[in-house]
Amino acid sequence: MVEGEEGLSARECIEALALFLEGKERARELLRRLEDELRKLQESGGELNRRNRDLEEFARLVVHDIKSGLSAIEGFCRLAQEACRQDNQEMVLECVAQALTACHRLEDLVENLYRAGKAGFEGDESVEVDLDLVAREVYGDLLAAHGKSVELEVSDLPRVWCEPFKIRLVMGNLLGNAFRFRDEGKERCWVRVSATQEGGWVIVRVENNGIGFPKEHAGSLFKPFFRLHEERSGYGLGLLSVRRAVESWGGRVWAEGRPGQGSTFYFTVPTRERTS
Numbered sequence: 001m002v003e004g005e006e007g008l009s010a011r012e013c014i015e016a017l018a019l020f021l022e023g024k025e026r027a028r029e030l031l032r033r034l035e036d037e038l039r040k041l042q043e044s045g046g047e048l049n050r051r052n053r054d055l056e057e058f059a060r061l062v063v064h065d066i067k068s069g070l071s072a073i074e075g076f077c078r079l080a081q082e083a084c085r086q087d088n089q090e091m092v093l094e095c096v097a098q099a100l101t102a103c104h105r106l107e108d109l110v111e112n113l114y115r116a117g118k119a120g121f122e123g124d125e126s127v128e129v130d131l132d133l134v135a136r137e138v139y140g141d142l143l144a145a146h147g148k149s150v151e152l153e154v155s156d157l158p159r160v161w162c163e164p165f166k167i168r169l170v171m172g173n174l175l176g177n178a179f180r181f182r183d184e185g186k187e188r189c190w191v192r193v194s195a196t197q198e199g200g201w202v203i204v205r206v207e208n209n210g211i212g213f214p215k216e217h218a219g220s221l222f223k224p225f226f227r228l229h230e231e232r233s234g235y236g237l238g239l240l241s242v243r244r245a246v247e248s249w250g251g252r253v254w255a256e257g258r259p260g261q262g263s264t265f266y267f268t269v270p271t272r273e274r275t276s
Contacts, residue, residue, distance in 0.1 A: 069106035073099050126249070129167055131204070131269075132157035135193050138171045146179040148189075150208075155194040160202055161270045166245040171206075173238040174265050178208035183260070201251070201268045209262040218255045242267070 080095035132154060139152045152175075160167065171193075178191035191208040213221070222243040246253040246267045257263035 066106065069102060072102045073106070076102060126161055126163050128159050128161055129164055130157075131160050131167070131171075131195070131202075134164075134167055134171055135175070138168060138175055139191075142172070142176055142179055148179055148182065150178050150182060151188065151190040153190060153192040155192070157193060157195050157204075158197065158202055158271065161272050162249050166248065167269065170242050170245050170267060173242050174206040174267075176238070177263070177265075178210055181208070181210040181212075181263075183209065183211050183262075197271060200271055202271055204267050204269060205264060206266075207262065207264040212259045212261050212263050213255075213257040214259055215257060218257065221255055222253065 076095045076099035080092050080099070083089075083091035083095060135154055135157060136152070143150070175191055175193075178189065182189045186209060189209060191206065193204065193206050195202050195204045197203075222239045242265075243253050246269070249270060251268040251270070253265070253267040255263060255265045
């Protein structure tokens with residue numbers, strides 16, 4: 001062993017250098033972790049700000065629509081009151097009937113708002129769900145409710161991991177679009193559900209040959225109260241509910257379409273319980 005006149009031996013110098021390099025590498029790793037945490041914090045902050053903006057817009061539109069419904073009811077009641085003074089029974093009955101219709105619409109709106117709000121929050125426990133079974137059950141309910149012929153084609157759907165209420169809500173809205181926006185001029189109307197797997201996620205594809213929509217509106221479909229086809233029934237809350245439900249389990253949802261050539265909706269859902 002060779003030693004200097006003063007200080008450390010060569011071996012001790014090598015050990016000290018090794019400790020220094022090891023400490024430097026640990027410091028680099030710690031710095032990388034801190035940078036990752038900072039990036040995640042910035043991303044979560046941006047997501048929080050986006051959600052807050054969505055919530056503010058949602059609340060504003062909710063207040064507007066509820067006030068509009070109440071104003072309509074008040075207007076019919078005032079007309080009925082005036083008709084009573086004039087002893088116009090026929091007008092009274094007409095105004096009461098219109099007021100009741102407005103009440104039912106408002107009740108339906110509140111129910112849709114509740115569903116849209118609930119879709120974005122954690123509720124029931126996530127479990128393994130048979131997506132094939134859900135699609136067929138939801139389709140059966142829609143067929144009975146609408147009484148219109150829209151054929152269902154399902155291609156080997158896998159089991160997924162999510163809340164049963166939310167996946168039924170998503171499938172109900174996306175399959176329901178095939179009924180609500182069917183092209184009456186086509187002899188055969190259909191909706192197809194298929195899926196592919198990428199890593200721990202399933203990409204579900206729901207395609208129909210309905211009336212479609214311009215591709216420039218694809219991003220707006222999932223905004224509160226957006227209605228592309230005013231002549232069709234609805235409040236523009238169904239696809240908002242879909243978006244909130246899918247995002248609540250960490251997934252994505254998007255759409256493609258062309259006028260007269262149908263539309264295709266995609267969403268992602270986990271295949272197993274997420275640990276992070």
